[in-house]
Amino acid sequence: MSATDEERAARAALARIIEPGNEHGGRWLRELGAVELLSRLTHGTYRKGALPGITERRAQGLLARATRARPDQDLAAITAAGGRFLVPGDPEWPTQLDDLRDARPVGLWLRGRPDLRRWALRSVAVVGARACTPYGAHMAAALATALAERGWVVVSGAAFGVDGAAHRGALGARGATVAVLACGVDVPYPRGHAGLITRIAEQGLVVGELPPGDHPTPSRFILRNRVIAALTRGTVVVEAAHRSGSLVTARTAQRLGRHTMGVPGPATSGLSAGVHELLRGEAVLVTDADEIVELVGDIGDLAPARRGPVLPRDLLAPLTARVLEALPPRGQSLTLPDVAATAGTGVDDALGRLYELHSLGFVEREGDAWQLTPTAMHHPDARRGGT
Structure with missing residues (x-):
């Protein structure tokens, strides 16, 4: 239910009298209501205690402001500007x-x-x-x-x-x-x-x-x-x-x-x-x-997971990755037993992993030795995982 016309006019006047965020004014509004508060400010003579919590000097300043309030003019002005004045109790009030x-x-x-x-x-x-x-x-x-x-x-x-x-x-x-x-x-x-x-x-x-x-x-x-x-x-x-x-x-x-x-x-x-x-x-x-x-937002409005690009090395099984990391950089090669020893696995396991890496383009065979392919050497992240 919307505020009454009297309430709206009183609040329009009080908007000229009370500064934004004034908690004394907010308390008076809560305790007295807009119409009664405006009445106390427009008597022309301040009655002691009419506005609790402030000095008489401050009260006189508010009364002086009240004499200049013209709520009808302000409400007409906002209407002429294509606007409106909202007060608590209006359906549109947040x-x-x-x-x-x-x-x-x-x-x-x-x-x-x-x-x-x-x-x-x-x-x-x-x-x-x-x-x-x-x-x-x-x-x-x-x-x-x-x-x-x-x-x-x-x-x-x-x-x-x-x-x-x-x-x-x-x-x-x-x-x-x-x-x-x-x-x-x-x-x-x-x-x-x-x-x-x-x-x-x-x-x-x-x-x-x-x-x-x-x-x-x-x-x-x-x-x-x-x-x-x-x-x-x-x-x-x-x-x-x-x-x-x-x-x-x-x-x-x-x-x-x-x-x-x-x-x-x-x-x-x-x-x-x-x-x-x-x-x-x-x-x-x-x-x-x-x-x-x-x-x-609402439950379920989750940001997408953030991570760097997935590198080919990220898709290797752990043991296969260890065999790949056992091979030295810069065109050097290792024999099968040396690869197995460095990777900490058996020769048969190492050989199977090397053939898997060969099919994926990571390594190549030169006689009895194995080494990284030129592509793997030029892209160390593919070999080491990178950061």
């Missing part, structure tokens, strides 16, 4: 956001047609450095493309660098992607991504906690990351320095019990140092979409 408890968003402003709740059920966050390397951009785009092709929704923050590469990878595969902004969803930020954000709104979803027209601040970017972490089934960090905001997303995901993954980079790269720190902890190393889906 209930996994409730894991944030009192830091849960007051509501979410959306642009785009798809159902956020359904998309979030099968979504993965791909985040990382703004000033990423070409390697980071390539990996983000490749992972997002492959995830989108497998029917997964790619969620990121629409920033420069890894975020933008992830969104473009999903869009390029004609897949699903969600951008979670730290400003109003009608504000193209960063400006250089105005076209990208428009494409996302047309093909996917643009989501934010802040009302139309509101601007981003450094703290809002950090607080936005908790929504990315809570909304998705797992977070992949592609590149991140030690103080990267992407690490905030990953650590929030860990606290919420979500899967946390990292893509390794060069040990000498400062932009991979934060990822490597995660990988030394509880994060899981991933290199492609198969490995991501193995973690976040």
Whole structure:
């Protein structure tokens, strides 16, 4: 059952008054309800104890914000932009956001047609450095493309660098992607991504906690990351320095019990140092979409087994392989008794194995001696197994 119009209007007003992630505000909402909380903030005069847990000075600041709230205008603005305002209780509300408890968003402003709740059920966050390397951009785009092709929704923050590469990878595969902004969803930020954000709104979803027209601040970017972490089934960090905001997303995901993954980079790269720190902890190393889906997907979504190429020598029986290894390299040869002694087997066994190896092209006979064929000598892995 959807929220009432009164509840929706009250939460739209509170989105102007309470900063994202404010746990005091979340507790008031939980204890008082949106309508009663707004009433206490719009009396014009603060009554002591009306908002427990904050100073009177802070309360006066909230009351001042309340006088500027125009929920009807904000709701009209989002409708004019082709969007909507979601609140807890709506059928489209992603209930996994409730894991944030009192830091849960007051509501979410959306642009785009798809159902956020359904998309979030099968979504993965791909985040990382703004000033990423070409390697980071390539990996983000490749992972997002492959995830989108497998029917997964790619969620990121629409920033420069890894975020933008992830969104473009999903869009390029004609897949699903969600951008979670730290400003109003009608504000193209960063400006250089105005076209990208428009494409996302047309093909996917643009989501934010802040009302139309509101601007981003450094703290809002950090607080936005908790929504990315809570909304998705797992977070992949592609590149991140030690103080990267992407690490905030990953650590929030860990606290919420979500899967946390990292893509390794060069040990000498400062932009991979934060990822490597995660990988030394509880994060899981991933290199492609198969490995991501193995973690976040359903039972049976296993990544294919990884191993090097199967060499001809790998197919030999153990005793046959020992006889092959008994022969010296570089064109030298051994008599049958010497081969048997070196291989630790009888002469008859050694002879049978040598004829088997001869039929497979590994060895040749020169009079009473045996030696490796030129092919086996030029490909020592075929003889020794290699690595």
